Amino acid sequence: METPQIDAIKETARAAVQAAEPKTVHIPAYNARTRQTETRELVIRSGKEGNSFKRITLILSFILIELAFLAVLYAQFIIAFLWFLFIPYGIGVIFACRVAVGNKNPDSKIAWILFLLILAPAAVYLLAGEISASPIKARRLKRINAETKFLQKTELPEGLPPRVKQDCNLIQNTSDFTPFFNGAAAYFPTGEAFFEDVLTELQRAEQFIFMDFFIIAEGRLSNAIFKILIEKARTGVDVRVIVDGLGSHNTLSLPKVKRIRKYGVKIIAFEPVLPLVNFFVHYRDHRKIIVIDGRTGYVGGANIADEYVNAKERFGVWKDASLRIDGGAVKSLTLIFLRMWAYSSKEKPDYARFIDQSAASAGFRESGSGQLILPYGDGVNDGSALGKAVYCNIINNARETIYIMTPYFVADGGILDMLKAKAQSGVDVRLVLPGVPDKKIVYALTRSNAERLVSGGVRVYTYTPGFLHSKVMLSDGECAVVGSVNMDFRSFYQQYESAAYLGGGTAIKSVAADFENTFALSKEIRLADIKKRGIFARTGLAFIRLFAPLM
Numbered sequence: 001m002e003t004p005q006i007d008a009i010k011e012t013a014r015a016a017v018q019a020a021e022p023k024t025v026h027i028p029a030y031n032a033r034t035r036q037t038e039t040r041e042l043v044i045r046s047g048k049e050g051n052s053f054k055r056i057t058l059i060l061s062f063i064l065i066e067l068a069f070l071a072v073l074y075a076q077f078i079i080a081f082l083w084f085l086f087i088p089y090g091i092g093v094i095f096a097c098r099v100a101v102g103n104k105n106p107d108s109k110i111a112w113i114l115f116l117l118i119l120a121p122a123a124v125y126l127l128a129g130e131i132s133a134s135p136i137k138a139r140r141l142k143r144i145n146a147e148t149k150f151l152q153k154t155e156l157p158e159g160l161p162p163r164v165k166q167d168c169n170l171i172q173n174t175s176d177f178t179p180f181f182n183g184a185a186a187y188f189p190t191g192e193a194f195f196e197d198v199l200t201e202l203q204r205a206e207q208f209i210f211m212d213f214f215i216i217a218e219g220r221l222s223n224a225i226f227k228i229l230i231e232k233a234r235t236g237v238d239v240r241v242i243v244d245g246l247g248s249h250n251t252l253s254l255p256k257v258k259r260i261r262k263y264g265v266k267i268i269a270f271e272p273v274l275p276l277v278n279f280f281v282h283y284r285d286h287r288k289i290i291v292i293d294g295r296t297g298y299v300g301g302a303n304i305a306d307e308y309v310n311a312k313e314r315f316g317v318w319k320d321a322s323l324r325i326d327g328g329a330v331k332s333l334t335l336i337f338l339r340m341w342a343y344s345s346k347e348k349p350d351y352a353r354f355i356d357q358s359a360a361s362a363g364f365r366e367s368g369s370g371q372l373i374l375p376y377g378d379g380v381n382d383g384s385a386l387g388k389a390v391y392c393n394i395i396n397n398a399r400e401t402i403y404i405m406t407p408y409f410v411a412d413g414g415i416l417d418m419l420k421a422k423a424q425s426g427v428d429v430r431l432v433l434p435g436v437p438d439k440k441i442v443y444a445l446t447r448s449n450a451e452r453l454v455s456g457g458v459r460v461y462t463y464t465p466g467f468l469h470s471k472v473m474l475s476d477g478e479c480a481v482v483g484s485v486n487m488d489f490r491s492f493y494q495q496y497e498s499a500a501y502l503g504g505g506t507a508i509k510s511v512a513a514d515f516e517n518t519f520a521l522s523k524e525i526r527l528a529d530i531k532k533r534g535i536f537a538r539t540g541l542a543f544i545r546l547f548a549p550l551m
Helices: 004-019 047-100 106-121 122-128 135-146 162-174 192-203 218-236 254-262 330-345 351-357 388-396 411-423 440-454 489-494 506-520 525-530 535-544
Strands: 023-031 036-044 182-188 208-213 238-245 266-272 287-292 296-300 316-321 322-327 372-378 401-405 428-434 459-463 466-468 470-476 479-483 495-503 522-524
Touching: 023 535, 047 466, 047 479, 135 489, 162 372, 162 388, 162 479, 162 495, 182 192, 182 266, 182 506, 192 218, 192 287, 192 296, 192 322, 208 330, 218 238, 218 254, 218 470, 238 330, 254 266, 266 330, 287 316, 287 330, 296 330, 296 428, 296 495, 322 479, 322 495, 330 351, 330 495, 351 440, 372 388, 388 411, 388 470, 388 479, 388 489, 401 506, 411 428, 411 440, 428 440, 428 466, 440 525, 459 466, 459 506, 466 522, 479 506, 489 495, 506 522
Parallel strands: 208 238, 238 266, 316 466, 401 428, 428 459
Antiparallel strands: 023 036, 182 322, 208 287, 287 296, 296 322, 372 495, 401 470, 459 522, 470 479, 479 495
16 A cells, blocks of 8 residues: 555656656665664656666677677788788798709799798799799600701811810700701891891792791881781792790780781791780790791891881890801701791691701711801700800800800809909900890899909990890800890790801801991990999899899
């Protein structure tokens, strides 16, 4: 039964709720300890204030939950990021170990191991490193070479200079290429003179035309050449062209290639760069070869692009050197081309047909002019580094002079030491480099390496008119090499190259005259000029030099 006091308390509570304010109610209570009735206060708060407290509590709970979720997410991100770092660099360590135990150049090994462990993930190694072409491709290349032994080793005659005989033995014993004595060679010191002769000889073709070039660029020069090739293909001449899939990737469009093919010209790409399918960018076909009817061949450093004939200016005057070969030695160039055609097209050409059409060659006993000509090809998978070996042999056997033209001088320490030792022993050693760079970092490294030789007595020149792209070596007026082989790691270990070794003959005199003319147009680097370089520049070049094999 409710008392008036209880009714009063209820009424006060309702008023407190309606007023949204706390109310104080005095309630009588009996204290058993003191046996007295006391008055106690009861504070009645509004319902709205209680709801606000609940909302605040709920919001704080959500914030705490959200912070906890973010903390967990951050921890997961850190773990995932560590895995993201660990996986590529872990693979990098595996590849670094592979490089360490491989049969690669020691300087190249050190650079790649540093690069893999410190600066870049293993993906870069897959793209640009020293992984050989796939085992299937490597086996196919070796099988093609083994099945095409069409050149018989030549017995070298008496009377050859000893150093020429040693160079020929080196090439014969590390490859299946051999010297020929029943032909002639003509040296072209510029691209203009070279392609003028090429255009004339292409017009005379009756049976076949083979061309293998690293770069073919659309322009006046290529248009003139393709015009002749199309005309010849229409008359039944077998016209075949190989372009490098990377070197000509952005210079020769697919629509242009398709139009040329419609007229009967067979044109294929060596290792086209295809994302996720073929990503090898260093193992390229760097050769420059032309064969016409097996009677005339060309080899050298000039690509088919307008700058090579100075129809378009790039980096000042462009200078390049090439060689024309007539006679039996053309047989070697024919074989080099057909092997690359078989690999790139996956077809088996009629080797005998084309090589039999080449000029007959049976060595010195059927000699014509007495000009020794030994064309050779160097490849990634043969393991011989023949291009480098020939250069080193010529340097090592030099007695009086060593003259070198090269656009890129990124050689290893062994070649630098050999050149310095020769200069210090009294041999006249001279090196000609471009005066205007095409690749600034590589050029800085080229200049830096060359300048290291100056203190050792090597005379270093820069070609003042512009860019020198020639790859030529001459020694003692007795032997020379003209071809596509640069003095860098790429040419020595990572590209397919072609060149011709000359012993004596009139072509040697033309090479010597070109060197003298080039010296006159060039500026010699003096030791005083080198010392002017600041400490920061020297430090930067020293750091870049660590990674020379990657360039």
